[in-house]
């Protein structure tokens with residue numbers, strides 16, 4: 001059995017909540033049975049992956065599958081070494097020549113890029129529903145998404 005995480009991030013990769021402590025308190029109330037909850041804030045956008053749940057990456061324009069090797073190449077090209085983060089400037093996908101930042105590709109299961117992430121280890125409950133995500137988004141100050149991560 002692997003480790004299961006729910007990772008909550010703002011959909012806007014650069015967004016930081018004004019009151020991270022208040023956000024953390026809400027998440028703690030939503031996950032009373034969680035093993036551990038941590039809030040991570042980094043200087044630039046980092047990949048927040050879904051681990052073993054990753055099945056496919058698709059082009060947002062023509063929906064063709066993007067091979068993992070191609071995606072890894074796009075990722076390296078977008079990575080800002082000195083700043084240790086992703087620039088998320090538009091990259092060109094080979095299927096149809098569409099230009100899109102890496103965070104706007106289609107990831108199955110969902111994953112994302114963010115400066116701020118709350119990781120919940122062994123959540124002890126199902127994924128947050130639409131209403132809970134809306135409630136949390138209000139406290140965060142920007143729409144939030146959930147990444148179901150299996151390590």
Ligand SMILES: [Zn+2]
Pocket residue numbers: 059060061062063064093095096097098
């Ligand atoms: Zn395409």
